[in-house]
Amino acid sequence: MALDDYVWAAGVATELVNTTAEVWRGDDRLPDLAALVAFTDLHGGRSGDDDVPGALSALARRGRTADLDAVHALRVTVRDLIDHPDRDYLIAGATTLTSPAGGATLLPDPAHENRTRWAAPLRDGATVADALSLICGIGILGAVHTLGAQRFRPCTAPTCRGVFIDTTRPGRRRYCMPGLCGNRINVANHRARQAAPRGRGKAQ
Numbered sequence: 001m002a003l004d005d006y007v008w009a010a011g012v013a014t015e016l017v018n019t020t021a022e023v024w025r026g027d028d029r030l031p032d033l034a035a036l037v038a039f040t041d042l043h044g045g046r047s048g049d050d051d052v053p054g055a056l057s058a059l060a061r062r063g064r065t066a067d068l069d070a071v072h073a074l075r076v077t078v079r080d081l082i083d084h085p086d087r088d089y090l091i092a093g094a095t096t097l098t099s100p101a102g103g104a105t106l107l108p109d110p111a112h113e114n115r116t117r118w119a120a121p122l123r124d125g126a127t128v129a130d131a132l133s134l135i136c137g138i139g140i141l142g143a144v145h146t147l148g149a150q151r152f153r154p155c156t157a158p159t160c161r162g163v164f165i166d167t168t169r170p171g172r173r174r175y176c177m178p179g180l181c182g183n184r185i186n187v188a189n190h191r192a193r194q195a196a197p198r199g200r201g202k203a204q
Contacts, residue, residue: 001134003104003118006142010165013136015043016071017079018176023162030075033068036060040128059128070129078136082163085152090144097137100130143167157181 001009019029019039030036037060044056074097081093101120109115120138122131143151143165155162155176162176175181 001120007167009135009139010143013139014164018162063128067127082152085149087149094137094140097133100134
């Protein structure tokens with residue numbers, strides 16, 4: 001886990017907490033180990049490092065029911081941190097999440113020949129829950145340090161219970177899943193505008 005990959009890591013944290021039944025109106029998006037494998041396949045990669053998706057997915061494929069339970073517990077922990085964006089609270093909680101790491105070191109940078117980068121390798125025998133915990137911890141710490149605690153937000157869609165870490169440059173993100181929540185709001189606004197002239201006509 002590269003320590004400077006906080007944008008990618010914060011995105012994984014956001015996607016993980018938003019798989020809960022609370023967000024999807026009773027439909028848990030990580031109900032079993034197969035779904036966990038699919039999640040790691042979809043969200044495990046990052047630009048310039050082909051080893052990450054394979055390593056994370058491999059851990060998921062070796063997972064057992066206890067590992068799935070640990071990931072479910074991790075979602076609750078990360079959700080609690082995003083829901084309480086106090087800087088000290090975020091730092092303390094995220095630091096605990098990085099405990100599966102075996103310290104910091106320098107590793108070759110696959111995107112740049114003859115260069116290295118800071119990294120936090122997992123301890124021997126780590127599980128998929130350990131890997132996701134480290135990723136979420138680095139994402140939260142990086143976002144707090146670089147962008148501030150105000151970037152941890154609830155989704156502004158009226159009927160959504162999702163949350164997110166806004167790592168965009170302008171810092172004006174409003175929705176946990178812009179392609180879904182944002183589109184729903186746009187459709188609702190469009191229908192309201194279409195209905196408004198008819199409503200006024202009837203009143204006359």
